[in-house]
Amino acid sequence: MKHLNTLAIMVALAAAPAAFAAKSADGMDMKGMGMKPSAESKQVPQPVAAEIKKIDAQAGKVTLKHGPIGNLGMSAMTMAFAVKDRASLRNFKEGDSVLATFDTVDGKPTVVDLRRR
Ligand SMILES: [Cu+2]
Numbered sequence: 001m002k003h004l005n006t007l008a009i010m011v012a013l014a015a016a017p018a019a020f021a022a023k024s025a026d027g028m029d030m031k032g033m034g035m036k037p038s039a040e041s042k043q044v045p046q047p048v049a050a051e052i053k054k055i056d057a058q059a060g061k062v063t064l065k066h067g068p069i070g071n072l073g074m075s076a077m078t079m080a081f082a083v084k085d086r087a088s089l090r091n092f093k094e095g096d097s098v099l100a101t102f103d104t105v106d107g108k109p110t111v112v113d114l115r116r117r
Contacts, residue, residue, distance in 0.1 A: 043071040047099035049117065052092055053078055060086030062111060069102050072109050082110045092116070 054063035065078040083089055084105060092098065092114065101113035 045071045045101050045103050045112065047101050047113070047115075050098050050100045052094055052096045052098060054080070054094060055089050055092060056080075057086065057089045060089070062089060062092075062114070064098075064100060064111070066100060066102075069109075072102055072104065074102075074109070082108050083114070084110055084112045085114075088114060 048067050048069050050064040050066040052062060053065055056062070060083050061080050062083050063078065063080045065076075066074075067076050068074065081100075081102070082105070097117050099115050099117045100111050102109055103112045104110065105112070
């Protein structure tokens with residue numbers, strides 16, 4: 001009986017540091033991912049294929065289903081954007097396939113150029 005107890009304690013002591021080490025290694029991985037440099041934000045804006053889902057000419061906004069936007073570090077999604085030249089929105093309608101160029105204007109992701117494709 002005494003023998004078994006000693007063994008159990010030794011196993012517990014041996015296992016504990018290993019479990020601790022595994023946890024801190026995971027933590028370091030997470031930190032590494034969070035510190036990924038945002039080099040992508042320095043990219044030059046490129047036209048991105050998109051589809052117009054909704055136009056709000058009054059608010060100067062357009063909802064686009066867009067592909068990845070490299071210079072904004074944004075993956076493909078559907079979302080509303082401010083439009084720099086809101087008068088240009090009258091040349092478009094919902095359902096149009098477009099090439100949109102995006103940039104950050106006043107801290108907001110903004111469509112700076114829009115053309116039909
Ligand atoms: Cu988006």
